[in-house]
Amino acid sequence: MSEGTGVPRRPGRPAKLSRERIVAAAGELPLHSLTMQGVADVLGVDRKALNYYVSDRAGLLQLLALNAFETEIAGLRFGPQTRWPELLRLCAAAMRAAYLQVGGLISAIDFGAVRGTDALGTVERILTRLIDAGFTSQEAGRTLTLFAEIARAAAYETLENTGGPPEAQAHNVVHALAGAGGEQFPALRRIAAERDAVRDRGVQFEFDLDVALAGLAARLRDRS
Template sequence: MQAVAEALGVDPKALNYHVGDREGLRALVAFDVFATELRRVELPADGDWRLVVRSYAAALRDAFIRLGVLATSFHLPAASGLGALAPVERVLRSLLDAGFDVEQAGRALTLITETAYTAGRAAVLVAQNRVHPNVPEVVSALQGAASDDFPVLREVLASREGQTPDHGQLEFDLTVVIAGLERVLAPEGGASTPVR
């Protein structure tokens, strides 16, 4: 903190008063990096809501990845500042224009944001560990099991061997989310499904 205060040209006591500790400083820097990345996002202005959702989620994931080692210091929600809120407004407008009501759009935004955040967090963990941290634990557990136990889980792990750990995961997640949102928008019978 002393070195940071010197680099900023401020009194260390003032820095400690406003920031508190090292983790507080890391959280502020992480927020700044994330907000800067979100301000750079340009979502399609007149695009289909599905394209807007996919673009937003990819940008959010990428912003989280840019945090790198600071990712553990960043927690949602963290979108304060007008620049960081512009993409959020664009997604909401796109959902409303597609026919979702305000409550549905808000819930959809939460789901999309959490999906992208999770994808970004997983990508950072993989970058730091070269493999998702859960994989070695599962492999270790399977080594202690009989060879004919958990055949489907073994097949899933084998099918992913050699792939980058997040290979297609966000795209799959978004395909499922969008399919669900389409169902909310136009279920059988034509009436929209109420939010529960």
């Protein structure tokens, strides 16, 4: 019973906790030493009280990553005059920024797990703009997923260049070329050399966006 009231306390969500408080507490701790007990200590609650929201350390990391993603998406600003291609560029840039912000937690972000009200409202507006432009609802959803994947790939490239997770495909190609004769695979060698010379990984990001947007525009033109 609740003290002084005689009214039984209803089971369920602990009164002192919320997803936002847990994320804030987890953000105060170094990632390498982040634990459920550490978060509980920061919040001043029993460790078991966290289980309503998150069950283990992996869940904590996912909460941190998803929170960064939702914050970037919710902060996306665009007006009624923003055309859909520019809107998708802005969206991709926001998602890339979120992926970069979480760094090593990049794989913990699940675009489909977004549930923050502000973030969902922004996603709803983007989807509505795409549908109004002539895309079907299925195409609009798949387009957002495509641009999330482009943003994730671009973030991986940037992280690779700053000591983050390595880009396995590029590493394997360079390793294979090093063991081959100097006259073999001239096209691959030329591309690899040019890639090393261009340290701005945003070049690939912009190329991907240009190609994707051109394909989407052509899809609308063919339909009309």
